[in-house]
Amino acid sequence: MEALPDAIVQYILSHMRNARDVTSCACVSRRFKESMSFVRSLYFPRHCFDNSCGTADSDTVVSRMVSSIVWLEELVVYCPFSNAGLASWLSSTSCSLRHLELRLDNQNDKHVQNGMPTKLDCIGYATGLESLKLWGVLMDHSPKWGVFKNLQNLEIVGAIMEDRALSDAFRVCPNLRNLLLRSCEGLRSVSIELQQLEQCRLEFYGMGNCSLTVSCPKVQLIEIQGCNWIRVNQTSCLRNLSISSSEGRVHKVEFGKLGALEFLSIKGVQWRWDAVSTILQCAREVKHLVMKVEFTGNSDNPLPFPEVDLVDFFNSHQKLQTFEIHGAMFAALCQKNSLKSVDSRFVIPCLKEVVITVRSPLNAQQKMRTLGSILKYGKELRRMVIRISQMKNFHTSADYFFEEIFRLRYLNKKVVWIE
Numbered sequence: 001m002e003a004l005p006d007a008i009v010q011y012i013l014s015h016m017r018n019a020r021d022v023t024s025c026a027c028v029s030r031r032f033k034e035s036m037s038f039v040r041s042l043y044f045p046r047h048c049f050d051n052s053c054g055t056a057d058s059d060t061v062v063s064r065m066v067s068s069i070v071w072l073e074e075l076v077v078y079c080p081f082s083n084a085g086l087a088s089w090l091s092s093t094s095c096s097l098r099h100l101e102l103r104l105d106n107q108n109d110k111h112v113q114n115g116m117p118t119k120l121d122c123i124g125y126a127t128g129l130e131s132l133k134l135w136g137v138l139m140d141h142s143p144k145w146g147v148f149k150n151l152q153n154l155e156i157v158g159a160i161m162e163d164r165a166l167s168d169a170f171r172v173c174p175n176l177r178n179l180l181l182r183s184c185e186g187l188r189s190v191s192i193e194l195q196q197l198e199q200c201r202l203e204f205y206g207m208g209n210c211s212l213t214v215s216c217p218k219v220q221l222i223e224i225q226g227c228n229w230i231r232v233n234q235t236s237c238l239r240n241l242s243i244s245s246s247e248g249r250v251h252k253v254e255f256g257k258l259g260a261l262e263f264l265s266i267k268g269v270q271w272r273w274d275a276v277s278t279i280l281q282c283a284r285e286v287k288h289l290v291m292k293v294e295f296t297g298n299s300d301n302p303l304p305f306p307e308v309d310l311v312d313f314f315n316s317h318q319k320l321q322t323f324e325i326h327g328a329m330f331a332a333l334c335q336k337n338s339l340k341s342v343d344s345r346f347v348i349p350c351l352k353e354v355v356i357t358v359r360s361p362l363n364a365q366q367k368m369r370t371l372g373s374i375l376k377y378g379k380e381l382r383r384m385v386i387r388i389s390q391m392k393n394f395h396t397s398a399d400y401f402f403e404e405i406f407r408l409r410y411l412n413k414k415v416v417w418i419e
Helices: 006-013 019-026 030-038 058-067 083-092 119-125 163-171 273-282 310-316 327-332 364-377 397-411
Strands: 041-044 074-077 099-103 131-139 153-161 178-185 189-192 199-204 210-214 221-225 227-232 240-250 252-255 263-271 288-295 322-326 353-358 383-388 416-418
Touching: 006 030, 019 030, 019 041, 019 058, 041 058, 058 083, 083 119, 099 119, 119 131, 131 163, 153 163, 163 189, 189 199, 199 210, 221 227, 227 240, 240 252, 252 273, 263 273, 288 327, 310 364, 322 327, 327 353, 327 364, 353 364, 364 383, 364 397, 383 397, 397 416
Parallel strands: 041 074, 074 099, 099 131, 131 153, 153 178, 178 199, 189 210, 199 221, 210 227, 221 240, 227 252, 240 263, 263 288, 288 322, 322 353, 353 383, 383 416
Antiparallel strands: none
16 A cells, blocks of 8 residues: 555545545545545434543534545435534535435424424535435425425435325436335325426335325336326336335326336235226236235235136237236136137237235136146247245145145146245
8 A cells, every 4th residue: 555656545545435445444544534525425323422431422423524525426324313413414515525424313303493494405415415325214294305406316214204205305406217115104195297207116104005106207116005096198108117115005097008018016905806907907018017915805804816818818918028916806706617718819918927925725627727727828938937835725626736736747747846
């Protein structure tokens, strides 16, 4: 290191992030200390001041380190800090700061003394942000931010929110490309209208009774958890769609034609059959499909799925390459009338891999007939995985079912696998 030019030393040390490492290097020599001012990123872990022997508090230490850096581009603070401290750091780095990540823990941030803005409001000082990630947010009022013209990535994890506050936050971030809301509570109706948004990941906690409207012409990926009513108006670019609901029911979905969709996943305890059929009709061009829904029905009393004709299903999804289906939905493909008469011209043209989870040996003959038909008509099929999950039925049909499953595996060793 002593033989290297100053510029090389500064470049090497500028890639350090952890605040403790930066402090340690500054103590090595005067040359190292002078080089630390060229660090571009600072990271303060959650407990970085727990064993500190100094008298300075975390606000003072962070302020000292931030002010010593010439051009700070990224700041990550997980340790506790005050409103005044945050306002000071962000004001001094407003020209250079591009990436900000904060653990706010501000559920008790309602009562602010001397007119000091809340921690959430202080973020508005960092006007040049390109990426913002927040943990532990209380967004019960509209944040007092200016317009973040450069902000492209927004992530909020573990938040309590109100509908109006979230809508106002979106309004001052007009150029967002990536949005992630995870473990968010308190929302009832969410509307997202962002012209540049490409990826949207939403996870809402609660009773699953949140409604969602998305109007983003460039969106390519949507992942939704915890909504019972979903409307996506512009879908021409949508390639990846996942909808799940661990609480409540998915009542209704409204989509345009999903002509560009390649991957579709629907999961949950209970979906209305209208919602399932609507999404499948819209996604006729899908290549990769995952279906893991336990029950259907419009009330609190869950019902089994109605019969689904296997031939019609695969004729409606000609481009399907991988297909994963679970339990009750697979049973719906195995009704007696599904394979009563199959046109000799019927073929499953593109299917290469299928994963089937079976949870009951009931109607074993129909299930075996369905498995055999997929093998017979899937001309490009390379792999069939049969998963036996939570099978608690001790009826004699279980013996027959297992015999037939292993017979199928024996006759198709290169294709069929049992897990």
